[in-house]
Amino acid sequence: MVLSSSIIDFGDPSNRWMLVVCVVSARILYQVTLVVYNLYVSPLAKFPGPKLAAASHWYETYYSLLYEGGGRYYLKITEWHEKYGPIIRINPNELHIRDPEYFETIYSQGNDIDKVEWQRFMFSIPSSIGSTVEHDVHRIRKAPLLSFFSKARVQQQAPNIIARLETMFDRLRKEYVGKAKPVNLCDLFSCFAADVITRYSFGKSYDFLGYPDFICPFSTAVAGFKKAGQISIQFPIVPRLLRTIPDQWVSILRPSFAPVASFKKEVFRLIAAEKARKADGSTKDTDQSIFSQLLDSNLPASELESHRLMEEGVAVIGAAIDTTKWSTVVIIFHILQNPIVLERVRQELDKAIPDPSSLPPLTTLEQLPYFMACIEEGIRLSYGGFVRSPRRHPKPLQYQSWTIPARTPICTDAWTMHHDENIFPDSFSFRPERWLNDPKSPSGKSLSRYILAFGKGSRVCLGMQLAYAEMELSLAALFRQFDLQLHETTRKDIDVYSDALGPTPHPDSKGPRVLIRSRSD
Numbered sequence: 164m165v166l167s168s169s170i171i172d173f174g175d176p177s178n179r180w181m182l183v184v185c186v187v188s189a190r191i192l193y194q195v196t197l198v199v200y201n202l203y204v205s206p207l208a209k210f211p212g213p214k215l216a217a218a219s220h221w222y223e224t225y226y227s228l229l230y231e232g233g234g235r236y237y238l239k240i241t242e243w244h245e246k247y248g249p250i251i252r253i254n255p256n257e258l259h260i261r262d263p264e265y266f267e268t269i270y271s272q273g274n275d276i277d278k279v280e281w282q283r284f285m286f287s288i289p290s291s292i293g294s295t296v297e298h299d300v301h302r303i304r305k306a307p308l309l310s311f312f313s314k315a316r317v318q319q320q321a322p323n324i325i326a327r328l329e330t331m332f333d334r335l336r337k338e339y340v341g342k343a344k345p346v347n348l349c350d351l352f353s354c355f356a357a358d359v360i361t362r363y364s365f366g367k368s369y370d371f372l373g374y375p376d377f378i379c380p381f382s383t384a385v386a387g388f389k390k391a392g393q394i395s396i397q398f399p400i401v402p403r404l405l406r407t408i409p410d411q412w413v414s415i416l417r418p419s420f421a422p423v424a425s426f427k428k429e430v431f432r433l434i435a436a437e438k439a440r441k442a443d444g445s446t447k448d449t450d451q452s453i454f455s456q457l458l459d460s461n462l463p464a465s466e467l468e469s470h471r472l473m474e475e476g477v478a479v480i481g482a483a484i485d486t487t488k489w490s491t492v493v494i495i496f497h498i499l500q501n502p503i504v505l506e507r508v509r510q511e512l513d514k515a516i517p518d519p520s521s522l523p524p525l526t527t528l529e530q531l532p533y534f535m536a537c538i539e540e541g542i543r544l545s546y547g548g549f550v551r552s553p554r555r556h557p558k559p560l561q562y563q564s565w566t567i568p569a570r571t572p573i574c575t576d577a578w579t580m581h582h583d584e585n586i587f588p589d590s591f592s593f594r595p596e597r598w599l600n601d602p603k604s605p606s607g608k609s610l611s612r613y614i615l616a617f618g619k620g621s622r623v624c625l626g627m628q629l630a631y632a633e634m635e636l637s638l639a640a641l642f643r644q645f646d647l648q649l650h651e652t653t654r655k656d657i658d659v660y661s662d663a664l665g666p667t668p669h670p671d672s673k674g675p676r677v678l679i680r681s682r683s684d
């Protein structure tokens with residue numbers, strides 16, 4: 164105290180100004196040094212790309228948050244690949260590669276590939292598998308869930324999916340079929356996907372399909388959360404700080420968050436019940452919920468702590484709703500917009516499903532080539548996660564003449580892959596035919612290898628089989644039983660405008676809507 168008062172008198176205004184000037188100058192000096200380092204000294208300095216992006220993160224921040232409403236950096240990346248070639252530096256630390264033959268190297272099954280630090284807090288659930296950065300921790304966490312979401316278990320659970328479909332169709336018949344009342348496909352399939360995943364993972368139904376007009380506050384809250392996702396990517400400190408605020412306070416400050424807060428409480432309740440059942444030895448059906456599955460696994464005790472399990476539960480539900488909804492809606496839109504496609508799908512489904520009220524097993528639907536081609540093509544044009552998901556490899560990677568330093572964040576993405584015109588000519592058009600007769604890429608590999616919508620390698624989507632089953636059953640039943648007509652809906656309602664932790668259409672879109680008639684009308 165004596166020291167500070169004897170050296171500088173902060174009561175003197177000129178000294179206070181001097182302090183401000185010193186702090187600002189130090190900050191400017193730091194920024195200038197950083198820019199010089201990024202441009203000339205960094206191990207990535209030699210890689211091609213725009214100097215502004217290499218100099219500072221602020222360039223990405225501007226395109227991600229401000230320019231044309233934000234979420235538009237993916238278009239810049241495409242533009243730069245045209246100009247600078249297949250490997251570019253897209254910010255001071257990260258490289259992006261556009262080469263359909265190289266993405267399997269980036270996203271390989273290798274055990275020692277990490278995600279990057281900003282992915283940990285992106286969804287505010289850092290201990291869930293999708294947010295786990297370290298490969299070894301991720302592997303341990305994912306292992307016990309693999310069989311729970313395996314193809315065999317999904318097939319076993321098909322009757323539960325069909326039961327949710329019946330609920331959905333009953334409501335459609337009562338409130339929409341034959342009426343001049345359009346239904347918003349995003350709202351409809353959000354509720355459906357939410358009901359399916361909660362029943363599947365928690366062994367419990369929450370009747371999301373019962374909400375008026377299919378507007379479910381929980382899905383709306385999750386969608387709102389995702390809209391703010393770019394802020395979390397650009398400023399990872401924000402979600403970290405928000406986590407320190409109790410949920411009740413956040414709900415008061417932002418009432419739209421309340422459904423997420425009460426959902427988290429419900430997840431804690433389920434976990435407590437499962438732990439109590441396990442403690443008194445009465446757990447019988449080990450595959451009823453992901454929590455019984457995890458608690459019966461050989462995960463260490465630290466991994467079974469209630470807060471960690473809550474984050475895993477929320478992650479599984481969160482990962483399943485918007486993604487499955489969006490792919491299903493995109494597929495419906497494109498089929499409806501192409502009368503020839505619609506006719507062909509119907510012919511195939513009518514033949515395979517003679518009684519519209521009785522769906523065949525998934526294995527039969529999967530044998531319908533044109534129907535499955537429509538699904539694959541719709542998945543291609545719905546892009547899956549969309550947001551970049553970089554990886555860090557422990558050893559240097561070689562790409563053409565470039566040596567990529569070890570642990571450099573490196574990525575490609577579904578937008579880049581799915582619009583590679585050499586692999587998918589006329590890539591913006593919906594052309595199911597491209598998937599018929601076991602098609603190959605110019606290099607002779609199966610075309611489906613170039614689909615990145617579910618991710619690849621060790622981090623591949625956990626719920627892929629469930630997502631396919633939901634899409635196959637719901638689309639087959641929908642097109643078999645109903646006549647749908649697009650209502651004030653165009654490609655503007657479907658095409659990606661921005662990346663808001665998922666493919667997001669133009670902000671003016673009111674959402675894709677349809678009018679529904681029964682096919683027997």
Ligand code: HEM
Nearest residue numbers: 292293482483486487547548552617618622624625626630
């Ligand atoms: C059409 C539907 C779906 C699409 C397009 C999709 C897409 C994706 C993508 C791209 C990833 C990888 C993200 C990354 O690399 O960081 C992923 C991971 C994940 N998905 Fe899905 N998903 C879908 C449905 C589901 C469903 C139904 C579930 C329910 C279980 C689910 C659960 C997960 C989980 C838990 C992860 C993290 C996996 C890991 O990190 O190992 N997804 N998904």
